[in-house]
Amino acid sequence: xxxxxxxEMLKALPDSRGHFGAFGGRFVSETLMxxxxxxxxxxxxxxxxxxxxxxFDKDLADYVGRPSPLYFAxxxxxxxxxxxxxxxxxxxxxxxxxxxxxxxxxxxxxxxLGKKRIIAETGAxxxxxxxxxxxxxxxxxxxxxxxxxxxxxxxxxxxxxxxLGATVHAVxxxxxxxxxxMNEAMxxxxxxxxxxxxxxxxxxxxxxxxxxxxxxxxxxxRELREQSMEKMGKLPDALVACVGGGSNAIGMFYPFLTDExxxxxxxxxxxxxxxxxxxxxxxxAGRPGVLHGNRTYLMEDENGQISGTHSVSAGLDYxxxxxxxxxxxxxxxxxYVSVTDEEALAGFRTLTQVEGIMPALESSHxxxxxxxxxxxxxxxxxxxxxxxxxxxxxxxxxxxxDGIEI
Amino acid sequence: MxxxxxxxxxxxxxxxxxxxxxxxxxxxxPDQTVSLMHTLVKAGADIIELGVPFSDPMADGPVxxxxxxxxxxxxxxxxxVIGMVEEFRKTDPDTPVVLMGxxxxxxxxxxEAFADAAAKAGVDGVLTVDxxxxxxxxxxxxxxxxNIDPIFLLAPTTxxxxxxxxxxxxxxxxxxxxxxGVTGSATINVDEVAEKVAHIHELTALPxxxxxxxxxxxxxxAIGKVSDGVIVGSVLVDTIARNQSDSDAxxxxxxxxxxxxxxxxxxxx
Ligand SMILES: Cc1ncc(COP(=O)(O)O)c(C=O)c1O
Numbered sequence: 001x002x003x004x005x006x007x008e009m010l011k012a013l014p015d016s017r018g019h020f021g022a023f024g025g026r027f028v029s030e031t032l033m034x035x036x037x038x039x040x041x042x043x044x045x046x047x048x049x050x051x052x053x054x055x056f057d058k059d060l061a062d063y064v065g066r067p068s069p070l071y072f073a074x075x076x077x078x079x080x081x082x083x084x085x086x087x088x089x090x091x092x093x094x095x096x097x098x099x100x101x102x103x104x105x106x107x108x109x110x111x112x113l114g115k116k117r118i119i120a121e122t123g124a125x126x127x128x129x130x131x132x133x134x135x136x137x138x139x140x141x142x143x144x145x146x147x148x149x150x151x152x153x154x155x156x157x158x159x160x161x162x163x164l165g166a167t168v169h170a171v172x173x174x175x176x177x178x179x180x181x182m183n184e185a186m187x188x189x190x191x192x193x194x195x196x197x198x199x200x201x202x203x204x205x206x207x208x209x210x211x212x213x214x215x216x217x218x219x220x221x222r223e224l225r226e227q228s229m230e231k232m233g234k235l236p237d238a239l240v241a242c243v244g245g246g247s248n249a250i251g252m253f254y255p256f257l258t259d260e261x262x263x264x265x266x267x268x269x270x271x272x273x274x275x276x277x278x279x280x281x282x283x284x285a286g287r288p289g290v291l292h293g294n295r296t297y298l299m300e301d302e303n304g305q306i307s308g309t310h311s312v313s314a315g316l317d318y319x320x321x322x323x324x325x326x327x328x329x330x331x332x333x334x335x336y337v338s339v340t341d342e343e344a345l346a347g348f349r350t351l352t353q354v355e356g357i358m359p360a361l362e363s364s365h366x367x368x369x370x371x372x373x374x375x376x377x378x379x380x381x382x383x384x385x386x387x388x389x390x391x392x393x394x395x396x397x398x399x400x401x402d403g404i405e406i
Numbered sequence: 407m408x409x410x411x412x413x414x415x416x417x418x419x420x421x422x423x424x425x426x427x428x429x430x431x432x433x434x435x436p437d438q439t440v441s442l443m444h445t446l447v448k449a450g451a452d453i454i455e456l457g458v459p460f461s462d463p464m465a466d467g468p469v470x471x472x473x474x475x476x477x478x479x480x481x482x483x484x485x486x487v488i489g490m491v492e493e494f495r496k497t498d499p500d501t502p503v504v505l506m507g508x509x510x511x512x513x514x515x516x517x518e519a520f521a522d523a524a525a526k527a528g529v530d531g532v533l534t535v536d537x538x539x540x541x542x543x544x545x546x547x548x549x550x551x552x553n554i555d556p557i558f559l560l561a562p563t564t565x566x567x568x569x570x571x572x573x574x575x576x577x578x579x580x581x582x583x584x585x586x587g588v589t590g591s592a593t594i595n596v597d598e599v600a601e602k603v604a605h606i607h608e609l610t611a612l613p614x615x616x617x618x619x620x621x622x623x624x625x626x627x628a629i630g631k632v633s634d635g636v637i638v639g640s641v642l643v644d645t646i647a648r649n650q651s652d653s654d655a656x657x658x659x660x661x662x663x664x665x666x667x668x669x670x671x672x673x674x675x
Contacts, residue, residue, distance in 0.1 A: 026540065033538055
């Protein structure tokens with residue numbers, strides 16, 4: 001059922017109304033329409049503007065520290081006994097995750113648009129930290145919305161944001177996690193639409209956000225192509241990335257969509273197990289609906305109310321997913337799978353102990369699935385894991401599970 | 407002519423303004439909603455906007471968020487809300503009812519099934535907060551075909567081109583959101599609203615209802631003067647929240663809040 005994608009097909013997506021096939025679009029209240037249309041118009045111009053691109057590239061190189069290395073995990077490969085395992089090291093970026101690629105790009109857009117006040121939602125706090133960081137650097141007022149449950153479990157990142165000068169708003173409504181933080185950020189935006197730029201942290205939301213976040217994150221996949229040719233003389237056979245909203249995954253996948261030989265695996269949060277209902281895996285176990293400005297796979301009940309989610313990892317604890325992933329699922333170009341909390345924690349330990357690299361709990365989902373997958377592949381095959389972030393922020397969570405107080 | 411058009415036309419002929427209260431269906435309990443609707447009519451409502459509760463009401467402030475939470479605690483579903491309208495219609499064949507909510511519950515029910523059931527129950531209009539006309543191409547005709555008015559929002563940020571385009575997609579009335587903000591947040595600026603509504607009147611022949619920020623007889627009168635009707639939501643919902651435990655007191659309190667607004671509007675005639 002898989003469709004062979006061409007460059008022309010990809011260029012036409014999203015369409016002028018932000019649709020990826022049946023998904024995406026712009027489902028927001030009228031107050032925001034004008035801002036979104038202005039943002040779209042400005043972005044489509046700046047996208048090909050050499051000065052904008054040069055600024056973006058320079059910031060990625062000198063401030064973020066790109067390109068991020070492609071590292072051969074030799075010992076992990078040996079112990080797993082299958083495909084060669086390579087790691088794309090987004091954890092080595094400034095601020096410790098891929099999120100900063102996007103915040104640099106959107107903050108640049110904000111300054112081109114003359115907006116002085118920045119808002120953002122955050123789950124794990126990585127996007128909040130990355131946003132607070134660029135705001136500190138550019139002297140912009142910064143407000144971060146974060147579910148009160150996430151404020152608890154990611155207290156280290158909350159403090160980092162405060163040190164960077166951001167105001168952190170704990171959101172008490174609904175399930176008190178990422179989706180509610182996004183609701184609250186949207187509410188703030190409606191009230192302050194004239195002077196405020198909303199930096200959405202993942203590849204979801206109303207058009208043009210899924211487009212621009214994908215473009216900014218695609219630096220991951222572009223570098224990976226070059227590095228693969230350089231180091232292995234060929235493209236990888238399989239790419240594995242975790243999927244919360246899907247920004248690190250789309251960034252890695254997008255430059256490979258027309259390369260049929262490259263298999264793509266997005267790993268969702270299986271929580272306590274898909275069969276328990278306590279998970280955050282809309283692509284594996286949800287159905288299409290409309291939330292946060294776009295049509296996409298969602299976790300919802302039979303009445304269309306959005307379900308509470310569960311994941312050990314705050315950054316994956318979201319009932320929706322970027323619309324381009326929904327499209328890639330339906331056309332069969334990418335595989336979407338899940339691993340449980342327990343498997344992810346085992347992945348965390350393995351990478352930490354075998355390679356001395358401590359991945360974020362989000363990224364640990366990709367690691368856990370990749371280890372299973374690599375074991376089934378031939379030794380001459382190459383698998384690349386997107387290590388989307390580092391695990392320092394999760395030490396408290398892991399210690400708590402171990403019954404240790406720190 | 408739809409029931410909404412009929413009511414607004416006859417008000418206009420009498421030189422009167424429409425009073426359009428909003429409550430969330432299922433709040434504080436699904437069993438109370440129909441009785442509250444009748445109370446609203448007794449207190450002078452011309453049209454009722456009945457909110458369909460949603461888990462993620464992105465355009466609403468805390469007051470209506472909490473109303474959604476109370477309604478969802480009793481699992482108030484879209485099908486049940488349609489059932490409430492059916493029940494209401496048994497004794498009130500005249501007062502138009504507009505369902506106001508978010509898209510996903512309708513999408514989950516299926517648009518065709520929803521439109522059929524709504525028409526059968528006597529729903530007169532549908533206002534979907536997160537469905538701009540650009541995305542409504544497949545949905546709005548399903549309503550129009552069944553004589554249900556698709557009602558769209560206009561905002562302070564809406565450009566002239568869009569006002570014209572949105573009005574073309576609307577019937578019954580257009581709903582002007584008077585403030586930049588969520589429901590129940592800022593105070594309304596009467597002069598600004600007057601100017602904008604006058605401008606909207608130049609661009610469309612549809613009646614213009616104004617909502618967000620109307621909280622008492624004074625603001626109702628002031629906004630009624632410059633528009634075709636006022637939509638009152640958060641203050642009513644807040645009154646429901648404060649009188650949850652006593653159903654008689656609740657009906658009385660709602661009446662006492664709404665009736666002076668009716669008087670203020672009628673004193674303009
Ligand atoms: C390190 C890391 N990886 C992944 C994610 C999930 O987001 P996305 O799916 O958009 O990459 C997060 C979100 O907070 C994160 O911090």
